[in-house]
Amino acid sequence: MNATANRAAAARVSSPSPSSSSFTHTHAVVIGRFQPVHFGHQRLIEQALxxxxxxxVVVGSHGQPRSVKNPFTFDERERMVRASLNADAQMRVSVVGVGDAPYNDQLWIAGIQSAVDRLVAQDGVAPEQARVALVGHLKDASSYYLRLFPRWEFVPHENVQSIHATDVRQLYFHPEMRGQLPADALPAGTAGFLAQFTQTADYxxxxxxxxxxxxxxxRYRYAGSEFPPIFTTVDxxxxxxxxxxxxxxxxxxGKGxxxxxxxxxxxxxxxLDAAIRELKEETRLKVPVPVLQGSLKGQQVFDAPDRSQRGRTITYAFFFELAHNQWTGLTPVRAxxxxxxxxxxxxxxxxxxxERVYEDHYFIANHFLGGLGKN
Structure with a gap:
């Protein structure tokens, strides 16, 4: 990206708020993870305005523990979003967080619909009467979610030449390569936040x-092969x-x-044998193996391609419901x-x-608990 294009892209939304009669929709929605906010995100918000x-602005992956893939909290990402806007534009933008549901698209869709409908109603507009636009860019298969909201009109936006969030994270968290992340490659608010974040223990x-x-x-790549391994685990x-x-x-x-x-x-x-072995090794659970086998109430495969940062990992989860002795209390365990x-x-x-549960384990547990988890 040349310096002129960077300076133009770095300019914040500065036009005065136009009258409501000049808009084609009552509300516009932008969905993203914003890990971190880059010029592509900024341009989508400008189009929505x-x-x-x-x-x-719907901020996805809300409530995840910090990781290299999800390094920033909702509050930090909202700060970066707002830092890309001037004061007038900020008054017209609401930012809301929605959690993932990696094994239930319908739950995730419902979470976004509910969050948007709630904010629309707060503006005094009945959700069923609102004209809602979904602004986005169909870059590849990962953009499939833009077609999951038929009640909203999709407003496509052209691609913006900008460093991608994945590339930012790869450079930013590599101490020897961070200097290759030029300050003008990101909106000024994002660059400023990232500079401050390097001083934290979280970084x-x-x-x-x-x-x-x-x-x-x-270390775990197949010898002499371009293809990375697929791991099999149990939970x-x-x-x-x-x-x-x-x-x-x-x-x-996921330390901690x-x-x-x-x-x-x-x-x-x-x-099943592996699951029971790992369970007893990690927790010293005082339950005989035959009793555990008799307590098995369900099992399920969890295979979201990016569920683990270590690489493609397919896990088989087993659900055990132990009988409880009210006189002796919960079964003793020890790390x-x-x-x-x-x-x-x-x-x-x-x-x-x-926010404190490793990778997708919260969602795995909720599958067996009847979907009690909060979105």
Whole structure:
């Protein structure tokens, strides 16, 4: 991108708010993860501001723990969005966070629809009477979601030559390559935020995690092949008397987050056997193997292609519901050396823990818990 184009792209929305009669829609929606905000995002919001008096920016992957893929919180991303707008434009923009639902598109769609309808109603417009535009760019197969909202009119926007968020993260969290991320490659508000974030402990932890993941992928690549391996893992969802059994990760990736007990399948193991082995190794759960086998209530494959930062990982989850002895209390557990802690977590508490749960384990557990999780 040349310097002239960068300076033009860096200019914030500065035109005065036009009258409502000049708009084709009452509301315009822009959906993205904004990890971080780049010029492509900024241009989509500008198009939305030309389309409708009121703009709703939907920030996806809300409530995820920090990771190299999702390094910034909703509040931080809202700050970057607003930093790309002038004061007049900011008054016309609402920013709302919506969580992922990687194994249920309908739940994710409903979450976005609900958030948009709620903001439309706050503007005094009945949602069924609003003329809503969905502004977006159909760049590749990952943009399929733009066709999932037939009630809204899709307003396409041309591609903007800009560094992509994935490329930004790859450079930004590589300490030796961060200098290759020129200041004018991003909106000024984003560049300023990123400069400040490098001074935080969160940045240092993410740099460490990125280095671990890069080394992991190199070590586990098929010898002499261009194709990376596909890993097979197992996870155990164990509940007893309204509690779920979790372990706190002691190492990268996801250091400090809470996870389901589980791990990799051995070469000579069947899946259920591997799940029970990992469960007992990680938690020292005082339940005999035959009792665990008899407590199995369900199983499911979870195979979202990008569910794990380590590479393509397909996991088989098993749901165990333990009988409870009211006289002895919850079954004793104890963390092994690979876990920082293990504990029985009340389900009501677990439902508010999404920001602290590793990768997609929150959604895996909710599959068996009947979809009780909050979106």
């Amino acid at each position: 030309r389309t409708a008096q009121r703009v709703i 240092a932890a993410l740099v460490e995690e990125r280095a671990f993941l890069a080394d992991y992928r190199d 155990a969802v164990v509940v007893e008397a309204g509690h779920i059994l979790l372990v706190q990760r002691k190492f990268h990736p 987050t809470w996870a389901l007990p589980g791990g990799f399948v051995g070469q000579q193991e069947r899946l 092994n050396d690979d876990a920082a802690a293990t504990r029985w977590v009340p389900l009501a508490e677990f439902l508010d823990m999404r």
